[in-house]
Amino acid sequence: MTPFFINNLINGVFLFLLCTRNLQSTEGQIVLSGDDNEVSGEFSTVAGGFGNNATDPYSFVGGGYFNDATGDYSFVGGGLGNNATEKYSFVGGGIGNDATGASSTVSGGFNNIASGDESTIGGGDSNIASGSTSTIGGGEINVAADVDATVSGGFNNIASSEASTIGGGDSNVAAGEGSTVSGGFENSASSDGSTIGGGNQNEASGFGSTVSGGFENIAISGGSTIGGGGGNVAAGLGSTVSGGKDNNATGAFSFIGGGENNQATGNNSIAMGRNANAKKDRSLVINLGNNEASSKKDGEFLVNSDSFTLQIGKKKVTINKKNIKRFKKLLKKKNRRLEEIPNQYEINEYVNQQQTIIEELHKQNEKQQEQINELNRMMNNFIAQSSSE
Numbered sequence: 001m002t003p004f005f006i007n008n009l010i011n012g013v014f015l016f017l018l019c020t021r022n023l024q025s026t027e028g029q030i031v032l033s034g035d036d037n038e039v040s041g042e043f044s045t046v047a048g049g050f051g052n053n054a055t056d057p058y059s060f061v062g063g064g065y066f067n068d069a070t071g072d073y074s075f076v077g078g079g080l081g082n083n084a085t086e087k088y089s090f091v092g093g094g095i096g097n098d099a100t101g102a103s104s105t106v107s108g109g110f111n112n113i114a115s116g117d118e119s120t121i122g123g124g125d126s127n128i129a130s131g132s133t134s135t136i137g138g139g140e141i142n143v144a145a146d147v148d149a150t151v152s153g154g155f156n157n158i159a160s161s162e163a164s165t166i167g168g169g170d171s172n173v174a175a176g177e178g179s180t181v182s183g184g185f186e187n188s189a190s191s192d193g194s195t196i197g198g199g200n201q202n203e204a205s206g207f208g209s210t211v212s213g214g215f216e217n218i219a220i221s222g223g224s225t226i227g228g229g230g231g232n233v234a235a236g237l238g239s240t241v242s243g244g245k246d247n248n249a250t251g252a253f254s255f256i257g258g259g260e261n262n263q264a265t266g267n268n269s270i271a272m273g274r275n276a277n278a279k280k281d282r283s284l285v286i287n288l289g290n291n292e293a294s295s296k297k298d299g300e301f302l303v304n305s306d307s308f309t310l311q312i313g314k315k316k317v318t319i320n321k322k323n324i325k326r327f328k329k330l331l332k333k334k335n336r337r338l339e340e341i342p343n344q345y346e347i348n349e350y351v352n353q354q355q356t357i358i359e360e361l362h363k364q365n366e367k368q369q370e371q372i373n374e375l376n377r378m379m380n381n382f383i384a385q386s387s388s389e
């Protein structure tokens with residue numbers, strides 16, 4: 001510090017200069033101390049520091065180095081290279097922070113920009129709050145780009161739509177209006193009202209869809225849900241995959257409980273186990289076997305397994321590969337009995353058959369009659385002959 005009262009340019013009234021080369025040009029300005037400061041706004045103040053400028057009416061720089069308060073009523077508390085450029089903008093401190101929106105705030109940190117009107121950055125590094133009334137708590141390289149968007153912290157997160165929220169994590173995107181990514185890594189909540197709880201590379205792209213966690217899960221359709229697991233797809237309206245791996249719920253309101261490589265393609269269908277395909281509407285396929293199993297009829301309940309055991313109390317009966325044929329036959333026999341109730345066609349056929357038989361009998365009858373007649377004739381002849389002899 002150089003001696004007091006040297007090289008200061010003084011025109012105003014409220015002067016109290018302790019250091020050198022401060023510039024102060026009109027009334028109502030104060031430079032309390034420091035070096036190379038410029039105070040040119042009406043009723044503006046630089047309290048100290050070096051190379052600070054308070055250029056607009058009622059602007060204030062508390063101290064620090066190369067700070068600018070260039071908006072009306074703007075405020076820089078201190079720090080280095082901070083700018084508060086718009087009306088009522090505020091930088092508390094830190095390095096290289098800009099509050100360039102009206103009434104915007106950067107409390108501290110490094111290289112942060114609050115450019116939206118009434119936007120707020122608490123701290124952190126290289127964050128940008130460009131949406132009006134958007135908020136970034138801290139973290140690094142986060143962006144809150146639309147009205148009321150929020151990024152609490154984390155790294156490289158973007159809340160790009162109105163009222164979207166990111167809690168934290170790394171490289172997450174909340175791009176739908178009112179969408180949320182709580183945390184995790186490279187998750188995207190891209191549709192309005194969509195939610196991702198966490199996990200890794202999940203996507204909630206359906207309206208109001210949810211991926212709670214897991215990895216590489218996609219909830220594509222409106223109101224679809226994935227609980228967790230990996231590589232699952234909920235593509236049907238209101239469909240659900242609870243977890244597991246590589247499952248696809250593509251039917252509307254379909255459900256996959258978990259497992260692996262299952263598909264629920266029919267509307268309101270349910271698939272569980274492994275390689276189960278509930279193709280048909282309202283079908284349920286549980287596959288516990290080693291082959292694939294898929295439904296063939298609407299409303300079908302299909303269970304494929306190596307064995308099937310029913311237990312009541314301590315009594316069990318098991319259907320397995322060995323006895324399933326007998327079981328099938330049993331059911332077939334029963335079916336036959338049921339099938340004994342004939343239909344009209346069968347009745348007609350039957351009548352026709354009987355008719356043919358009757359006709360045949362008639363013919364035979366006629367033949368026999370002829371034979372009888374013949375015999376009769378022969379007998380008569382015989383009698384006639386013998387009596388004449």
Ligand SMILES: *[C@@H]1O[C@H](CO)[C@@H](O)[C@H](O)[C@H]1NC(C)=O
Pocket residue numbers: 038051052053066067068
């Ligand atoms: C302050 O104002 C002076 C004169 O206008 C300018 O040369 C200097 O770069 C400004 N300082 C900052 C930190 O902007």
Ligand SMILES: *[C@@H]1O[C@H](CO)[C@@H](O)[C@H](O)[C@H]1NC(C)=O
Pocket residue numbers: 068081082083096097098
């Ligand atoms: C602050 O304003 C000055 C002068 O306009 C500029 O040179 C500097 O880069 C700004 N600082 C930041 C952090 O933007």
Ligand SMILES: *[C@@H]1O[C@H](CO)[C@@H](O)[C@H](O)[C@H]1NC(C)=O
Pocket residue numbers: 237252267281
């Ligand atoms: C299945 O559901 C979708 C969506 O609700 C509907 O458009 C479609 O007609 C349904 N299919 C059948 C066969 O009911």
Ligand SMILES: *[C@@H]1O[C@H](CO)[C@@H](O)[C@H](O)[C@H]1NC(C)=O
Pocket residue numbers: 233246247248261262263
């Ligand atoms: C699930 O859907 C995805 C994307 O539509 C597809 O690539 C994948 O083959 C499907 N998986 C199964 C098991 O059908």
